[in-house]
Amino acid sequence: MAANDSIFLGANEAPGQQSVQRCDACGHDLPELDASPACPRCGGLLAIIHRAPVDSMGAPSTPAALQHAFAQHCCARPSGHASGVWRFEQVVMPTAGHAVTSHPEGNTPLMARPRVSAWAGCDGLLLKHEGYNPTGSFKDRGMTVGTTQAVRTKATAVACASTGNTSASLASYAAQAGIPGLVFVPAGKVALGKMAQTLAYGATTLLVRGDFDECLRLVQRASKELGIYLLNSINPWRVEGQKTIVLEILQQLGWDVPEFIVLPAGNLGNTAAFGKALREAHALGLIARMPRIVSVQAAGAAPFAKAFREGFATRYSVQAETIATAIRIGDPASWDRAVRTIRDTDGIVLSVTDDEIIDAKVQIDAAGVGCEPASAASVAGVKQLVRNGVIKSGDRVVAVLTGHVLKDPGMLVELHQQRDDFALANRPVEIEASVQAVADVIARRAATTERA
Numbered sequence: 001m002a003a004n005d006s007i008f009l010g011a012n013e014a015p016g017q018q019s020v021q022r023c024d025a026c027g028h029d030l031p032e033l034d035a036s037p038a039c040p041r042c043g044g045l046l047a048i049i050h051r052a053p054v055d056s057m058g059a060p061s062t063p064a065a066l067q068h069a070f071a072q073h074c075c076a077r078p079s080g081h082a083s084g085v086w087r088f089e090q091v092v093m094p095t096a097g098h099a100v101t102s103h104p105e106g107n108t109p110l111m112a113r114p115r116v117s118a119w120a121g122c123d124g125l126l127l128k129h130e131g132y133n134p135t136g137s138f139k140d141r142g143m144t145v146g147t148t149q150a151v152r153t154k155a156t157a158v159a160c161a162s163t164g165n166t167s168a169s170l171a172s173y174a175a176q177a178g179i180p181g182l183v184f185v186p187a188g189k190v191a192l193g194k195m196a197q198t199l200a201y202g203a204t205t206l207l208v209r210g211d212f213d214e215c216l217r218l219v220q221r222a223s224k225e226l227g228i229y230l231l232n233s234i235n236p237w238r239v240e241g242q243k244t245i246v247l248e249i250l251q252q253l254g255w256d257v258p259e260f261i262v263l264p265a266g267n268l269g270n271t272a273a274f275g276k277a278l279r280e281a282h283a284l285g286l287i288a289r290m291p292r293i294v295s296v297q298a299a300g301a302a303p304f305a306k307a308f309r310e311g312f313a314t315r316y317s318v319q320a321e322t323i324a325t326a327i328r329i330g331d332p333a334s335w336d337r338a339v340r341t342i343r344d345t346d347g348i349v350l351s352v353t354d355d356e357i358i359d360a361k362v363q364i365d366a367a368g369v370g371c372e373p374a375s376a377a378s379v380a381g382v383k384q385l386v387r388n389g390v391i392k393s394g395d396r397v398v399a400v401l402t403g404h405v406l407k408d409p410g411m412l413v414e415l416h417q418q419r420d421d422f423a424l425a426n427r428p429v430e431i432e433a434s435v436q437a438v439a440d441v442i443a444r445r446a447a448t449t450e451r452a
């Protein structure tokens, strides 16, 4: 069997089935309700291949009809698909019907913020803020689909390894579905907000003495041996949900393709999902050309950026270290899929230092937008590409902010209250309860601003 480079099912393939799970490596097909975490023949990653949508007469849906259908679902009643994921159900999970575990999620804003644009040097910059999802990160888009599949396959428990956001999302959706959740996180390396959410939503939380990469290896072994449904981003249904970040961006832009879509990259699940979304949208005639995907890694966790510079001749893994704990990943799981995304979109992979991430985050925060450290890597990446002349003035660029500012309050308290070397620190001032004390603070602030 050939490797899986299909976009949609061919007319004679998989008769009677709307979607199959196909092995990336050997092309072996599994029915859509099979719960295997990987190809049972060769261990390769599974991907969902749908039948292309058709109209009521069985003819291929036109781009206009699909765009109309996607818009119809937008903001539907609570009993309908009031979700920025499920209104794309025809290309996400066409057979789900209304039996979905949905918060709802998605429908996140695309923002223009002059302060951030000016700092990055890119007038055409828009921020797609995935921190507006119910648990505060883009993970909810994949988790609603993955959890729906867990229910459909009658899973008795669900599990993931996580740097924190996937675990918060899994905990929430598993609680809604009434399925026990089990999460594996690196001990001492998860941001406070994410840990708090995971505990609050009731997942069994295992603090593994090791890094994320070890957690992932452990959960893969444990889920196989203990028969637990795996909900990491190598789960093909998670990828289907995460595709909707791109579909929603395109819809918000009236299907007018931007020049660049820039995102932070760790385990490379999102980079993989973005490429799949774009290949399908292109094949369906929804878009006339591909935007260039830019994946941005933290310099201390950048095996994919290193490989990109060498034409992807080698697959690297590194011992990861970065302040952006969400992307503190040294051996990304969706490597080959992400390579395909970069190749298919004439994409770029780069790395930014922790200082560049902090600088970008401070600007995003001070604009009143806010995001977690890893998310700011995308805007830091835009600034670097403007500096290098790759992004030109007039280019339309969408930077994805993947998580909410409250995900990592510990880092913010340290930055603003405890670090002496941080010039932009916004220190709180303790005062006596008197109007005079308030006036003194205002006067001191005014004097400082004038001097600056």
Ligand code: F0G
Pocket: 137, 139, 161, 162, 163, 164, 165, 166, 167, 233, 264, 265, 266, 267, 268, 269, 270, 271, 326, 327, 372, 374, 375, 402, 403
């Ligand atoms: N941004 C945030 C806020 C994340 O939480 C993650 C990944 C990424 C970017 C990178 O996305 O892995 O698809 O390349 N977080 C995972 C987790 C690993 O466990 O929450 P990716």
